[in-house]
Amino acid sequence: MSSGSRRLTPQAVEVIDRANSVGFTFDGRSYSGHPGDSIVSALLASGVTVFSRSYKYHRPRGVLTAGFHDPGCMMQVGDEPNVRGSHRLVEDGMVVSSQNRWPSLRFDVAAANHAVGRFLTAGFYYKTFIKPQPLWPAYEKILSRFAPGGRMSADSVHGRYDHRFAHPDVVVAGGGPAGMLAALAAAEAGATVMLVEEEHALGGHLRYEPSQHKDLATIVGRVAGHPNIEVLTDSVVTGRYDDNWVAICQRNHPGVFERLIKARAKVLVVAAGLVERPYVFAGNDKPGVMLSTAVRRLINLWAVKPGERAVVLTANTTGDAAVEDLERAGVAIAAVVDGRRGHTVVRARGPKTGVKSVELADGSTVEADLVVTAVGWTAPTSLLNMAGDRPRYDPAAARFFACDLPANVLATGGITGDGTLDQLAEHAQAVGREAARRSLTTRRQWQAARPWAASPQPETDDVSPQAIPDLPRHPHPEMFRSTSHGIVDFSEDVSSKDLVAAVAEGFNSIELAKRYTTATMGPTQGKLETVNAVAVVAEAIDRTIEDVGTTVWRPPYAPITLGALGGRSHEPTRYSPMQSWHQANGAKPLVAGQWIRPDHYGDPEAEVRNVRENVGIIDVTPLGKLDLRGPDVSRLLEQVYVNRWAKLGVGGVRYGVMCAEDGVVLDDGVTGRLADDRYLMTTTSSGAGTVWEWVENWLQTEHPDWRVVVTPMTTSYASMNVAGPKVRTLLERIVEDIDLSPDAFGYMNVRQGRIAGVDCFMWRIGFTGELSYEIHVPAGYGLDVWEAILEAGADLGIGAFGVEAQRIMRLEKGHFIVGQDTDGLMQGFSAGIDWLIKLDKDDFAGKPELTWQSQRTGDVRVVALQPVDGTVVPLEASQIVDGSGAIMGRVTSSRMSPTLGRSICLGVVAENLATAGSVVTIRLPDGDLVKARVMEHHAHFDPEGTRLRG
């Protein structure tokens, strides 16, 4: 598989830097190449001709296209699998290995598949492993060992992948001569252009056309120098989506392994050129069988001699040019088989690793180690398909053409027709100007639609639609398959025989045959195999290619890595102003939505005891806070809460529950009146956004006449709750301008003053069941105030407590949590807030549903539960069952109470079980049943509220 050097003397348009060398290994052996070499060109120059084994039969594979889509040259580079070896440039120190072989490329055990190939036809897996079904896991385990492709480790160090948004007026897909000229014309007409080319340099087929080198250099220079054009090489337009959302995978950006560019193009110009089509004949996948464009690339770009003695099957001028290149490179031309005269090849013979001779249609055999085919082109219409086009086949030109494009997509170059270079240039430039015209019209529309945009330039008279000339279509013989069978899909190892067999089994449309055989579904995504597959199916069902049509090409145009799709990880995270203190003091973080909160500081039960005995402080900044101002705030409150608000005086605070229109509990919280026309509403932490939208909805849609302004202030304030029997003593040391005595500042009141030198307002409320003050200060001062409180309370035993301790204490106190003890179906009366719901109010959100609920029986109720065995803490969500095992409710909250020394719960039960003193049965996750008693009050601790009113 390796012979002597095949490097040619310097070629006129070669891209390698002969002054420098790079060293790399392939399957453990050392090789050298030059900067500019692809991995494959460097290996081929060193005499290596086999680069991988095939997908199914594990047949040796060599160069076929020497370009971006080269199915036999997928390689492992370091930790990166499935690298395009004919495209990736070789680098010093690269560790390259072949894929789809074990133990080695030379000796591959799985090549035995070939011996039983006739049993491994299309549908083999479906037919063989479908029964008995229970054995599939075992089959899967074994088959997965033969999964093709490279390998990667979970420990692999991943490169940097990211994303970028772009809004060019025009995206040109394809940097060949037509793409470049279209880009230039569009740019010169005032459009911004993104020009995307999959190869490492612009130029397309002109790159390996020495006679055109000077003209090419001129065009490339103009493109590079135009300020309106951004050139992306080694980049692929992978998809076109609705409204010209164009995905581009960029590979060569410094510091970024791969970048996904999300471009919103006003016009997409597809100038993807043509892809040379392989020929189907026996032995067509042997190393040494290449396309004419492959030998032209190898000789002209990389100065590599592709073989010693060649048979060339040519049906077009590219094949003829390949003959000239081969002769110049010193390759003996054993035979030129002219397809235009009806001549063809039938079979390539030789060992598995190469070609020894070629059998021609006239029965003769010619010795050769290289077979070059030039039998026609595939128009890569993928992006046009994605824009809704269904290309039509032209038998005279032997390829498909676009026919029905939307206004924001244009095409130029070989994909649209043939002609001289001048004709193609004229077409491309007209397309570019038209793309500019259409895109600038769209730009003006977009500018007019956005209040922040610059004023659009008025449309001028010289922007009438550009006439785009038709391109001629050169006649080309229809050559798809010889009289023998060969490989159609080189990526998936699908032969023409497989397709014929699929048709015989009833898969007689191209879409069905595609899915059954997987033809066109490999890494080349149909570029090389679609038209041949269509032709073989057409022949098998005795229809024309036009009748059969083509498969629908969907994104991606070329495979894209998951890394590029994922990009950088952006998970918004929210912190309170006291986060640094929490971190420094050993808080265990709790992820609560986007918020990171202190769950506890080591011992939540000790934190509870400290609050009950001394004083504690908790960071409650995430509590939702809405500033409400205006003369109609109380009307709004009456509307959104189920209870009354009209008589709440300045300085007063009231608890409220909101229900949705269906009467389901939406949120709860307290709202205080700070001034005649100013209130502060608090919501649950998770409900802040929902409640803001809810009140805005009422104001903007139902009552636009109410004069109320709502400002979300959740993070404007650092919020902390200081609770415990010693809290008043503590606060009296650092609070100014507020009389903290019980008579002056009673329960459910709000006062404004200063704490630790900072303006604040302070509520007397009691979620924990203790005497407590909720303090809100401007967020920037939060850390200062927090530390001042801790310092002032040091001798009183103050300690910070986290969310877990707060949850225990609120459960001891019997406060439900919306969303935990209620759910998306629970209406107000089920939550046990009968005392709060005022059905005699004129109106409020949810009133009709709650009225109906009040008149019926059979709903569930939230109740407090205490397991009879106080040492058992039923897991939250444990079921409550009746004697028959039917589900009658569930435990919604449960903890071991450090205060009471026993387990306590809140739960939801059927109404007939909700009577105080009832005993219910809880089924634990392990199936054990425990008894629990329904309590008289929700509060397990201090039901009279003596402590919090102290």
Next chain:
Amino acid sequence: MADPIARSPIRPLEPSTILEGWEVSGARSQAPLTICDVTPLAKVTVRSDQDLFDVAYGRARRDEHGTLVVGSAPQEWLLVGSPGSAEVLTERVGDHGFTVVVDITHGRAMLRLTGAEAATMLAKVCAVDLGDHMAPNGAAFRAPVVAVVTDVIRDDQDSTPSYLLHCERSSGQYLFDALTDAGAEFGLGVDGFTARH
């Protein structure tokens, strides 16, 4: 008792110093593209049934006092002034019709991104078209930036492209971290807050 110190949600790059009662970074960057935490700037939101300012929704410009007036929504404006000026800004609004003025200085994190490549960098994390045609100097809009609701104001500095980005305070550190990550390839430098901001 020592004067209280106000802090931004974004950890200041050392050395830190106190400016106008705020802890700010004293670092200075000469990088061509810089990011600066300008959270200490006073930020006041004004909503009114009167046309109080000659600044349309989606646009921003400085008034005769040097205050940046942003048309942040229909009949809504954001005033951005020097640190500690919230009360002055509020008083200047005056009493007209049904007008509500709220000081949101502490409720928002604000960053300034400045440099010729600012738009290119921002395009990595913001899907809105930032080209001169669509977002010229003085443009103001709200958009997700690294998945955080952010108000973006183009406020060029001495003809150099510059963007003010502000979001609710608790996401400030996250936004800053994500922007510095995106800016690494541009050599983004972190600049401390100074009076010139």
